[in-house]
Amino acid sequence: MRQQVYLWVTVANVILTFVFSKWWPTVELVNIALLYLLPVLMGAVYGGRGPSLYAATLGLVSFNYFFVPPFFSFAVSDLRNLSTFVVFYVVAVLTASLASRLKAQLKESERKEGYTASLYAISREMSAFTDIQSLLHNVSDQVSISVGAPAVIYLPDDLDVLAVSASTKQPDDWGSGDAELTIADWVYRNGNRAGKGTSTLNASKGLYLPLRTEDRVHGVLGVKLDDVVLSSDSVSFLEALGGLAAIAMARVKLSEEAKLAQLTAESEQLRTAILDSVSHELRTPLASMIGSAGALMDNDALFTSQDRMELLGTIRDGALRMNRLVSNLLGMVQLESGMLRLRKQWCDAEDMISVVLSQVRDFQHNRKLKVIIAETIPPIPGDEVLLEQVLTNVVSNAIKYSPDGSEIVIEVLTVGAEVSIAVADQGMGIEPAAIERVFDKFYRADKTSHLPGTGLGLAICKGIVELHGGHISAAPNGGRGTVITIRLPLQNQENSLEHMLERSMDAHERTR
Amino acid sequence: MSAPDKGAKILIIDDEPQIRKLLKVTLHAHHYDVAEAGSGEEGILQASMSHPDLIVLDLGLPDMGGMDVLRRIREWSQTPIIVLTARDREEDKIAALDDGADDYVTKPFGMGELVARIRVALRHVAGSVSEPVLRFGALTIDLAMRNVELGGERVKLTPTEYDLLKTLASNGGKVMTQRQLLQQVWGRHYGETEQHYLRIYVGHLRKKLESDTTRPQYILTEPGIGYRFAVED
Numbered sequence: 001m002r003q004q005v006y007l008w009v010t011v012a013n014v015i016l017t018f019v020f021s022k023w024w025p026t027v028e029l030v031n032i033a034l035l036y037l038l039p040v041l042m043g044a045v046y047g048g049r050g051p052s053l054y055a056a057t058l059g060l061v062s063f064n065y066f067f068v069p070p071f072f073s074f075a076v077s078d079l080r081n082l083s084t085f086v087v088f089y090v091v092a093v094l095t096a097s098l099a100s101r102l103k104a105q106l107k108e109s110e111r112k113e114g115y116t117a118s119l120y121a122i123s124r125e126m127s128a129f130t131d132i133q134s135l136l137h138n139v140s141d142q143v144s145i146s147v148g149a150p151a152v153i154y155l156p157d158d159l160d161v162l163a164v165s166a167s168t169k170q171p172d173d174w175g176s177g178d179a180e181l182t183i184a185d186w187v188y189r190n191g192n193r194a195g196k197g198t199s200t201l202n203a204s205k206g207l208y209l210p211l212r213t214e215d216r217v218h219g220v221l222g223v224k225l226d227d228v229v230l231s232s233d234s235v236s237f238l239e240a241l242g243g244l245a246a247i248a249m250a251r252v253k254l255s256e257e258a259k260l261a262q263l264t265a266e267s268e269q270l271r272t273a274i275l276d277s278v279s280h281e282l283r284t285p286l287a288s289m290i291g292s293a294g295a296l297m298d299n300d301a302l303f304t305s306q307d308r309m310e311l312l313g314t315i316r317d318g319a320l321r322m323n324r325l326v327s328n329l330l331g332m333v334q335l336e337s338g339m340l341r342l343r344k345q346w347c348d349a350e351d352m353i354s355v356v357l358s359q360v361r362d363f364q365h366n367r368k369l370k371v372i373i374a375e376t377i378p379p380i381p382g383d384e385v386l387l388e389q390v391l392t393n394v395v396s397n398a399i400k401y402s403p404d405g406s407e408i409v410i411e412v413l414t415v416g417a418e419v420s421i422a423v424a425d426q427g428m429g430i431e432p433a434a435i436e437r438v439f440d441k442f443y444r445a446d447k448t449s450h451l452p453g454t455g456l457g458l459a460i461c462k463g464i465v466e467l468h469g470g471h472i473s474a475a476p477n478g479g480r481g482t483v484i485t486i487r488l489p490l491q492n493q494e495n496s497l498e499h500m501l502e503r504s505m506d507a508h509e510r511t512r
Numbered sequence: 513m514s515a516p517d518k519g520a521k522i523l524i525i526d527d528e529p530q531i532r533k534l535l536k537v538t539l540h541a542h543h544y545d546v547a548e549a550g551s552g553e554e555g556i557l558q559a560s561m562s563h564p565d566l567i568v569l570d571l572g573l574p575d576m577g578g579m580d581v582l583r584r585i586r587e588w589s590q591t592p593i594i595v596l597t598a599r600d601r602e603e604d605k606i607a608a609l610d611d612g613a614d615d616y617v618t619k620p621f622g623m624g625e626l627v628a629r630i631r632v633a634l635r636h637v638a639g640s641v642s643e644p645v646l647r648f649g650a651l652t653i654d655l656a657m658r659n660v661e662l663g664g665e666r667v668k669l670t671p672t673e674y675d676l677l678k679t680l681a682s683n684g685g686k687v688m689t690q691r692q693l694l695q696q697v698w699g700r701h702y703g704e705t706e707q708h709y710l711r712i713y714v715g716h717l718r719k720k721l722e723s724d725t726t727r728p729q730y731i732l733t734e735p736g737i738g739y740r741f742a743v744e745d
Contacts, residue, residue, distance in 0.1 A: 343602070355735050384736050
């Protein structure tokens with residue numbers, strides 16, 4: 001770059017000299033001297049002090065050699081010309097230094113503008129960042145672009161041990177070595193800067209600044225300086241940037257704490273509901289079981305065999321009730337913790353309903369279960385076991401809340417790209433106000449409080465159906481009872497999977 | 513059910529003393545001999561020492577895992593094994609069945625269910641199913657003639673439907689995983705990805721055999737696992 005300026009200045013000088021030699025002697029000597037200032041200015045603006053002084057000297061020499069008598073000699077015959085030289089040289093030097101200072105100021109303000117732009121970019125990002133990690137990467141990138149040195153950001157882990165969290169690309173692994181980590185750790189613990197250009201560990205290669213807000217240090221910014229010497233405003237810039245990063249981290253921490261507080265409050269509320277429900281649902285059967293077993297053991301001789309069977313039945317029913325509660329609680333926990341993974345396969349609606357019917361056979365008593373399945377139900381993509389669990393739960397509810405001898409209708413049909421499974425009973429129905437809430441955890445309608453139940457069944461159903469991308473809803477069944485409708489999406493029906501399969505199997509059959 | 517399984521020796525491998533006690537008392541009442549093991553290691557040892565006719569194995573053993581016990585025993589013994597599993601562990605059940613378990617019972621279980629499974633497993637060992645004609649109520653399957661009759665009337669089946677029915681019926685009472693059925697009916701290279709074949713063919717069979725396809729009498733679905741051909745006990 002600098003060499004190029006020297007070259008251009010020289011070329012300009014040669015051209016000027018050539019032009020003047022054509023014009024001369026029609027032009028005044030003073031004008032020629034003034035025009036020789038042009039390359040000087042050029043050198044000052046583009047190259048600074050060195051090239052401009054070079055241009056001045058070159059101009060003076062050419063002027064003297066070609067245009068001041070005696071020609072083609074450095075000798076000066078007229079002493080007045082000597083003063084022209086001095087004035088020329090002084091003007092040239094002054095111009096050169098002014099121009100180069102201007103240039104330095106321009107450079108400086110460009111650099112400051114760069115800093116301001118970096119700070120502006122980071123602070124704008126801060127107002128809307130979602131990912132602290134990418135923000136830190138941007139901070140370290142901005143540092144290395146602005147200062148021209150690789151940067152590393154250290155953050156403490158859960159055990160309060162510092163580790164590299166973000167760093168700019170660099171050929172060696174600077175920043176993650178033991179030496180760097182030790183200094184960074186010192187900075188983190190003490191909250192003071194260290195490294196090159198500071199009073200602590202000045203001999204080190206890097207500069208380490210704490211990322212701090214008022215009350216605490218959140219991490220450490222390390223910059224690999226090597227031989228670069230930072231100006232005081234570069235250091236201020238680094239501190240400002242570090243401050244922004246610290247504020248961002250403080251904000252993340254605060255929002256995490258707020259979320260935790262909210263969660264705690266919610267779980268507090270939920271815990272009360274769980275305790276009420278679970279303690280009631282556990283204690284009631286336990287009391288009857290313990291009582292019955294105790295009675296049987298203490299007074300065996302007193303009971304007729306029919307009494308004995310009754311007490312044993314009580315024990316079994318109580319245990320079954322507790323088993324249902326435990327299954328529901330476990331199911332809920334699995335759903336809420338996201339542990340439940342779907343084992344998707346093609347499920348056959350008729351097949352699933354056959355299992356459900358066999359499951360509820362023992363307690364449906366005299367209720368009539370009517371099944372209406374459209375002939376053309378395609379296979380449903382889903383987890384067979386879980387969908388059966390949903391259906392069993394819904395059908396069991398229909399049985400539980402409807403009088404003996406009434407009819408329950410299970411209807412399966414396709415609606416657009418979905419399959420709809422509706423279970424309609426003629427039972428006590430759901431209050432319009434509760435129609436949404438029945439799918440809430442631990443919610444139980446007031447008028448059902450005399451019946452055992454945890455308020456978990458439908459919540460689990462909803463969770464499972466939604467995992468399948470489906471929808472479950474409750475509605476009044478005409479004038480009497482409830483319809484629960486489950487809608488599950490069917491995939492790629494335009495391929496008509498069933499037909500495809502039938503065809504491939506027919507082909508298979510023929511070749512056998 | 514009459515004599516063949518009376519006095520058979522059953523080994524219970526379960527770490528829970530309560531469950532062992534329950535099984536011991538009730539199996540005794542059903543006239544079975546009972547041996548117990550409280551850990552997997554002990555179970556394997558007992559299986560080789562006491563020559564049981566059937567093993568009831570809890571899959572949730574603390575020391576080495578029921579699956580390992582199952583595989584170790586299967587390395588040298590064909591003794592029928594019925595596994596006890598928790599409710600929502602379909603993968604475990606399938607893995608156990610595909611690895612050589614004969615059947616499974618889900619905890620908490622009724623003793624009636626367990627005893628029925630034990631009887632079916634012992635009966636299959638006794639080889640009483642190698643008869644040429646299988647009868648299940650109104651359904652008759654003549655293996656020699658490849659002829660199926662329902663209520664005295666011949667049922668027309670495609671070759672695949674017949675093979676599927678034959679496989680299910682000759683394993684009557686025993687659960688068959690989807691994979692076992694696919695491999696036995698369609699051949700070795702069929703696996704889980706073709707399980708919808710099975711579903712569709714079971715649907716066809718039910719249409720031809722069952723009076724109400726939503727309340728099947730013969731081919732029962734074992735949710736998430738496979739199918740079981742019902743036998744009266």
